[in-house]
Amino acid sequence: MSQTKTALLWMALSLAPVGLEAQAVRRAPGSAELKHRIEKLRTVGRVLMIAAHPDDENTAFLAYCAQGRKLRTAYLSLTRGEGGQNLIGSEQGALLGVIRTQELLAARRIDGAEQYFTRAIDFGFSKSAPESLQKWGEEAVLGDVVQVIREFRPDVIVNRFSGTPRDGHGHHQASALLGKEAFRAAADPARFPERGRAWQAKRLLWNGFSFSRAQEQELEKMPKGLKVDLGEFDALLGYSYGELAGISRSQHRSQGMGSAERRGSVANHLFVVDGAAAETDWLEGLDLTWQRIPGGAAVEEALARADREFDVNHPERVLGALVEARRRIAALEQVDAKARVEEADEAIALAAGLWLDVSVNVGEAAPGETVRLTLTAVSRMAEGVTLERVAVTGMPGAPVLFDQPAELERNKAVTASAQFRIPEGQAWTQPFWLARPAAGNLYTVTPESVGRAEGAPALEAEFLIRVGGERIVLKKPVECRYVDRVRGEMTRPFAVAPAVAVRIPGHSLLFPDTKARPVTVEARALAGGAKAVLRLKTPAGWRVEPAEVAFEAKEKGEQKAIVFQVTPGAAGGALTVEGAHEVTRIEYEHIPVQTIQPPASARVVRADVQMRAKRIGYVMGAGDEVPAALRQMGAEVELLDAAALAHGDLSRYQAIVTGVRAWNVREDLRSAHERLKEFARAGGTVVVQYNIQDGVFFGSEAGTLKNLGPLPVKISRDRVTVEEAEVRVLKPDHVLLRGPNAITAADFEGWVQERGLYFPGEWDSGYDALLEMNDPGEEPLRSGLLAARTGRGWYVLTSLSFFRQLPAGVPGAYRLFANLVSGGAGQ
16 A cells, blocks of 8 residues: 555544654664674775666675675665656655665665665666767766766776666666766866765776576676675675675665575676776775874774674774774874764774763644754763763754763663754655756756755754763754554654645546536645645636635644635646645555655646446556546546455446556455456447566566456556657547547656656467557657457457546546547447
């Protein structure tokens, strides 16, 4: 079930802190973790992997580098994955990008790497690198990659892809080409001087990637390859890197990337692309010790002592050595010292068994509301730890919760609390890259935000601790901590939301004729005493009555549905509630709750649309918003569950529609195939939307699409990615194209992102192929819309991306889909 919710679903957004925290692998922060951190502190090397999307990264390689070789490791994904499909809900576009960003961060918490992004937006499947670079702006994205390299300062850069057609996706190819160019550009002070100080990585590698066994064999035969075993077992972690990789990769749930935890040897191939040669080890010739840094020998000496003195039963005994190492690191002038100081502070806190937390009593609050902040500090292992000061930052007037230095008694909690009023005018919580409109296919962000995975928390606690005469600084986000009666103790990020949340239900509103129709605006108070005046802003030529409506709430949680009468003009466009914003929450158990606050708007569509099907059964698949579009066209839509499919009265419906990937994800639907055919033979219409190719990489289990239609059909990976690609009508007099709406070339204007995906590659001659289309320079595809007469009814298979077009308010998509579900009834 999709977990995206708005404030106007009548949930107590800030009355009760609901939500789920990602807890895939909850590491015990004990002695083994401390030992691991000490060993990692002793290593100063850095490696950066570059690819295009969430899930492109080699999680085994990242785990091996970060956990095995103890390198500071990062993954740079050019995009946030906005253009893909969603297997777990209905979120698309920017909202899907938010989910996939958090899935990457969940994966990094497991494999131990860090995460970076460029400003590039995933605009959908691309078939070439030139197209990708042209749509993004090659120089702009190259500059972003250079900036990340200069900030992270890797010794080695690893391209996940080769930059050739073997990579498949044009974004994949582009990521490798940008990696190659950035390797040299980052080292050139004359290139992108505004992007930071030049940095020369020592070596650029390609981590050989294979989609098939044939490509694996190709890698094995390539000369000068460096083999690395990513399957080694780490006794400190209790996992092999292959196991960690499987757990990490399985965080990409929106893409259906659940992966096996591989045990035993996992061979990988690395090839030098540029920079220093390597004969046996991809890190050869690199000094990965503190000896390479002026003054670093003293740091290494202190860390070696910490390593020697480590006692699994008494981790606090290494505090003296760690404090001394921290003091020596802080004295260095080397540019990376700050990051290593923070690592040392975390290790010291771990050795002392410190639990430091500032929590807030609610999940969301509006400007002007008062929240309660609670401090808890415990030193569970060590004595001689002094809590000096705890201050909350992030907003003007945030309180200091503790400023009387006091030694923490061993295992005795120190607590304090304070009330804090959220300042009037405080900015609402929002992913920073969505705060301003995008510029084409690039997000609009500040220069210092380029590369960042996410913004600072709404509130942050800064703890000043003195240990062994040295002051350490620890920063933790202020979160809502609560107890769920089923799941136990949970946390969720704290968010600032508007006092009044507003939304127009539905992404697009259809006006099928020139008559006025009611438009409902839902308002909800997120703070007591909230007021707002709601006014609709319409496209030119449209009229609204009344001009404005006041909303006022005495109590938090009050809600109201306000109805405006809207008379359409000649052309559609954006309908907005002036100055108002939605409050949308994305909740899935594998990622933290995300709060997004877009303007309250919808797209109004003026199109002559007729639809004869009045009652439709809908089989939801991975998640889409097509049922809402069908209701906009006047149909009564019922979602069909397993019981309805198995033995319900299907004759009640004139059409049954299966949602995107429904055959991939619903066994009950596959079991009901004979009933669907019988429904069609009796005069009903079955419309099957796209399903992903089964039994292959990135697909589903073999055999799931065996009975997709009434006649044999085999799905391929073919697609048409150019949304403006010419669509040629092959059978203009076909009943499904002739009425109730006469489909012409004009109905394929204004489509978004793509024409269609996962077209059948083979199909029985009993299907009518109704349309033909192709990307430039490619062979025509005739299988985007197949229809088979089945008894007195129709069985339709379509690869056209209605799941994108209908929410986007594409008029022709409404007209064509209305024809498909009408199935020629009444002709």
